[in-house]
Amino acid sequence: MSESTQHTGHPEHGEHHGHDHHAPMGHSSTVTWRMAASATLHCLTGCAIGEVLGMVIGTALGWSNTATIVLAVVLAFFFGYALTIVGLRKSGLGWRELVRLALAADTVSIIVMEIVDNGVMMVVPGAMDAGLTSGLFWGALAFALLVAFLVTTPINKWIIGKGKGHAVVHAYHH
Template sequence: MALSATLHCLTGCAIGEILGLMIGTAIGLSVGWTILLAVGLAFLFGYTLSAFPLVRAGLGVGAALGIVFAADTLSIATMEVVDNAVMALIPGAMDAGLVNSLFWVSMMIALAAAFLAAYPVNRRLLARGRGHALTHEFHHSSSQVAGARRFIPSLPATTLAIAIVAFMVGGLTVSIADELGNEESGGAGSHASAGGSTITR
């Protein structure tokens, strides 16, 4: 349950974190504002994904958010502190740009560290009947969903995790391809220049 809770929490955090860092990096925000944006979006997506199953199971939005705040805040906060600290500590990671392998590798390292840091937190909370234990029955509810609640998406954490990993691997692949292409272009330009100077002589 601790692993499941941590993975579930990580998916929402990862979506918000990646989106925040991408937006901040793309529009040239300072490191401080980029981190603030990433943290805000991580909490937003983390709470939202946790609230979906509760509302789908029949709880009102207010009641669902109350449970989610009590269940997930400490886990999300732990992830955010570790994730952003790792990103800030890796030289050049925050200023690397989206088409840069350093950004994606750093993000993978940061999210992995955040997962490892949040796991013991969730395990301790579960042992005390808190944290994800408060939402567990709603996440695995088999009751019939009726009315408008049918349109609330049911998003398994494993599916989201696979999609997030695939997205980051795709970003890393594009970055590596771009860097290799730039190296080849630079090398070709250098050879052409050298050839031209030989002919001139």
């Protein structure tokens, strides 16, 4: 058995899945932009659900910008992790392992995405105060999520290349 198959626990898959945490430095070259974009889109979906829901709830209740952003960030993490857990449920893993994998797969991606999209919302003049019926609010939010996707994708590519992030759940999707 080769060294790479000993570390992966999947001798039939070898290094194909990118789970060899002791892979050579060139390992990241096997990660495609498509893989990184797919992982980022997965995170973006959960973040967008949480962001939109948080912004809608906070704005509808007349909360301050700070309270609204805190709620949006908490919900973005919740839905980001939830989507990963739901996707892994058919793997037969227990809840503890599902949560551990979701945390390992999504935390860095969600942190970057939240910093970027909330930062963009804060710098677009009037976006946070525009209200739910305003095109400015929804346009700024869509723009913020797009910028977050564009910034996070290369970060996810690098993380996956290191055998981290979404690489840790890749084998469970097959």
